[in-house]
Amino acid sequence: MQYNPLELETKWQTTWDQTNAFEPSADFTKAKKYILSMFPYPSGRIHMGHVRNYTIGDAIARHHRKNGFNVLHPIGWDSFGMPAENAAIKHGVHPKKWTYENIDYMRKELASLGLSFSKKREFAASDVLYTKHEQRIFIEMFNKGLVYQKSATLNWCNTCQTVLANEQVEEGCCWRCDNPVEQRLLPGYYLKITQYAQELLDDCEKLREGWPSQVLTMQENWIGRSEGLEFSFTLSDDSRAKLDHQFDSYKVFTTRPDTIYGVSYSALAPEHPIVKHLISHKLLSEAKIAQIKKMQSVGARERAQAAKEGVSLEIDVIHPLTGQNVPVWVANFVLIEYGGGAVMAVPAHDERDFEFAKKYDLAIIQSIETPSPFDGSAATTEYGTLVNSGEFSGLTSKSAQKAIIAHFEAQKIGTKVINYKLRDWGISRQRYWGAPIPMIHCPKCGLVPEKIENLPVALPDDVEIKGEGNPLDKHPMWKHTKCPTCNGAATRETDTMDTFFQSSWYFxxxxxxxxxxxxxxxxxxxANYWMNVDQYVGGIEHAILHLLYSRFFTKVLRDLGYVNCDEPFANLLTQGMVLKDGSKMSKSKGNTVDPDAIIKTYGADTARLFILFAAPPQKELEWNDSAVEGAFRFLKRFAQKSENCFTCKTIPSIEHSSLCKESKYARKKVYEALKKSNEIYEGSYTFNTLIAACMEALNALGDQNDPAVWSEGYFILLNLLEPIVPHLCWEMSESLFGRANLVPIAIKEEVFVEDSMILAVTVNGKKRSEIEVETSISKEEALRLGKQSVTKWLEGCELLKEIYVPNKLINLVVK
Known part of the structure; x- marks a missing residue:
């Protein structure tokens, strides 16, 4: 057969499309497999990362489909988000038009790869129908108390009159206008993911077998469960007076109560209410106020990377155990989102606190003695024995933690608490291209949800996007509505949802x-039939946000009565990046490869074969032009060699014992490849090893000339390679076997029974020869042939011992 990839790929893609070949069955009595790759953002063109992601998922789906499973393998579009608005600003095109034109183009690109997606179940997250149900879920979460409003500090560009994501803040300035960004307290909607923190943590155990340990560790660290002591620092009398008696104390939390005698200062976040009071009432110098405001203008991410900075607030708190005054500072490393924006600082035993204390010449008090001597040059952070700690001196850190917590609780000045780093999920976005939050502000009734029967609250099309402010807020009519409760004049919420909301339930x-x-x-x-997703495929960059939010949503929807499952994804495969010249492909580096060009030159099957052969899916893949050529040559040879086969509707029946040595070996290699296929789909998905086994089998077939062995070989190899190079395999399977081979195939153990074995012959432990003998050979005959093969090393020697190890060696001991 001559290999013409473009012709046969067009033929089979048309056939699959016309016959709805990949739609799942409605028969829920069948064994099922739900295979899903993370849905793409419709940026305009697919890249090689897309090719890898969807080829991996498609190979898995095709394997299970031909093995008799009812397979759901869908695709959709994560189509809301900032890039569409950026395109609107840059090119003057409506976000909706830009998005759906991109979807149309990318759909054709993905189809050209021969991906076996369900076409009927495709949707975009920006579809109004999807928004309708998403808003319904939001309202049900609100009614259950899982949604609330609060004000939080966000990045605000006063020039553009809009909130900026952390990624849009570059060195403290707006990415668009390059003007300084300020931190502004703005109201927003939050989902109570913290209510599920412990369950999310506990259920990581359910995922141990199917998820990469790295991903689970990242999620566990993000949730960040910690046990410790929460207590209040009481302000000194002078400090309370300075603050106009508006504040008496503030709470702090520590996981190291054993270090409490080492506290030498306390630090507040720049946004802490006490700090704001000092600024608004001008109780600090202008220089200090300016310094603090500068800290407030820097986002949390940049603060974490910045050098430690602080300002003395000229107030004190009372140490709860020693009664001594402790100075209070504002520090850029303290975040308002964590622990109430206040910390106790122990520079002797915390590296961050030490760095800050050294910079500002604050006291450093040792309270733990460790095997590493404390000399004041660095913090000692390990556990040890308490010193300078009053009645608790001499206790080990672990014992002291329990004793100090017990003391605080007995005195009613503190309590043992469990804290989580995880914070509630802020979903408000002051942007146009997103799902409108279905809430209404009524002057009489307050904040009320829209009626379910009035959904969807759809976006208006007649907007002008200039990058300044929220177009929904500026729209002359859209936000004006009636209150669902009292029917009085009211205003729609103009915030839209974070796009992670859409991707948290699309599956x-x-x-x-x-x-x-x-x-x-x-x-x-x-949902109860198809869930959980049996195999989820996507990049490790989604390890925390998307995957954690999807787990959270699944549990919420379970509690709302929508599903029975606790977890969305039974197994997770995180594919590696596609590199070129040692770095990630990107337009800025000029090292991209156009998938369309590869498909046009070599065909989709070559692209798929290279992607799956070049590296295991979990590893990074280095693009190699010559390896792409090599993949094409293999497929061409594979097609041409099919001329050695005869047509048949069942696998040929072969008398194995009557075959020549080369034919027996060829059958063995073919069935080894079949065994390898069964192994890799158990979870390793090392397609490269399967492809290598198929290549070895083809080479072995080429070393013999039995037509039945050729035909049996192709009957099996076309089955094994169909998930990887489907177009060519369907074409040859159709012409040779009427596609009767695309079903489960049993392994014939007879091919692994060896007629002969290779024995190494060693003299005094040193290999001198190798002989091939029949597996049924007697020990005596094997020793005779072995000695015969090493005659020259035995001449003039006395034979002391003869050792025979079947299937391995003969060792002759002489002197």
């Missing part, structure tokens, strides 16, 4: 037949 939408999409977000019976 559930796919489980349901599109005929039901108008009525429900997803059908419970269908």
């Amino acid at each position: 559930l939408r796919y489980t349901t037949d599109p005929s039901l999409w108008n009525d429900v977000p997803f059908d419970k019976t269908s």
Whole structure:
């Protein structure tokens, strides 16, 4: 067969499309597999990262489909977000038009790869119907108390009149206008993910077998459960007077109560209410106020990377155990989001606190003695024995922690608490291209949700996006509405949802037949059949936010009665990046490879084969032009060699014992490849090893000339390679076997029974020869042939011992 990839790929893609070849069955009695790759953002063009992600998922889906499973393998579009608004500003095109034109183009690109997606279940997260059900879920979460409003400090560009994401703040300035960004307290909506913190942490155990340990560790660290002591620092009398008696104390939390006698200062976040009071009442010098305001203008991420800075607030608190005054500072490393924005500082035993104390010449008090002597040059952070700690001196750190917490609780001045680093999820975005938050502000009734029957609250199309302010807020009519409760004049919420809201439940939408999409977000019976996702494929960059939010949503939707499952994804594969010249492909580096050009030159099967052969999916893949050529040559040879086969509808029946040595070896290599296939789909997905085994089998077939062995070999190899190079395999399977080979194939153990074995012959432990003998050979005959093969090393020697190890060696001991 001559290999013409463009012709046969067009043929089979058309056939698959016309026959709805990859739609899942509605028969829920069948064994199922739900295979899902993370849905893409419609940026305009696919890149090699997309090719790798979707080829991996497609190979897994095709394997299970031909093995008789009912397979759900869908695709959709994560289509809301900032890039569409940026395009609107840059090119003067409406975000909706830009988004859906990109979807149309990228859909064709993905189709050209021969991906076996369900076409009927495709949707975009920006579809109004998806928004309708998303808003319904939001309202149900609000009614359950899982949504609330609060004010938080956000990045604000006064020039553009808009909130900026952390990624849009570059060196303290707006990425668009390059003017300074300030931190502004703005109201927003939050989801109570913290209510599920412990369950999210506990259920990581359920994922140990199916998820990479690295991802689970990242999630555990992000949730950040810690046990410790919470207590209040009481302000000194003079400090309370300075603050106009508006504040008496503030709370702090520590995981190291054993170090409490080492406290030498306390630090507040620049946004702490006490700091704000000092600034607003001008109780600090202008220089200090300016310094603090500068800290406030820097986002949390940049602060974490910045040098430690602080300002003395000229107030004190009372140490709860020693009664001594402790100076209070404002420090840029203290974040208002964590621990109430206040910390106790122990420079002798905390590196960050030490660095700050050294810089500002604050006291450093040792309270723990460790095997590493404390000389004041660095903090000693390990556990040890308490010193300079009053009645607790001499206790080990662990014992002291319990004793000090018990003391605080007995005196009613503190308590043992469990804290989490995890914070509630702020979903408000002051942007146009997102799902509107379905809440209404009524002067009489307050904040109320829209009525379910009035959903969706759709975006207006007649907006002008200039990058200044929120277009929904500026729209002359859209936000004006009636209160669902009292029917009085009211105003719509103009914030839109974080796009992670859409991607946190999209996998559930796919489980349901599109005929039901108008009525429900997803059908419970269908979801209970298809869930969990059996294999999820995506980049490790989503290890925390997307994957954690999806786990949270699944638990919330379970509690709302939508599903029965606790976790969304049973197994997770995080594929490595595609590199070129040693670095990640990017337009700025000029090292991108256009998938369209590769497909046009070599065909989709070559692109798929290279992507899966070049490296295991979890590892980084280095692009190699010559290896792409090599993949094409292999497929060309594979097609041409099929001329050695005869057509048949069942696997050929072969009398193995009557074959020549080369034919027996060829069969062995073919069935080794079949065994390898069964192994890799158990979870390693090392397609490179399967492809290598298939290449070895083809080489072995080429060393013999039995037509039946050739035909059996292709019957099996086309089955094994179909998930990887589907177009060519369907073409040859159709012409040779009527596609009767694309079913489960049993392994014939007879091919692994060896007629002969290789024995190494050693003299005094040193290998001198190698002989091939029949496996049924007697010990005596094997020793005779072995001695015969090393005659020259035995001449003039006395034979002391003969050792025979079947299937391995003969050792002759002489002197």
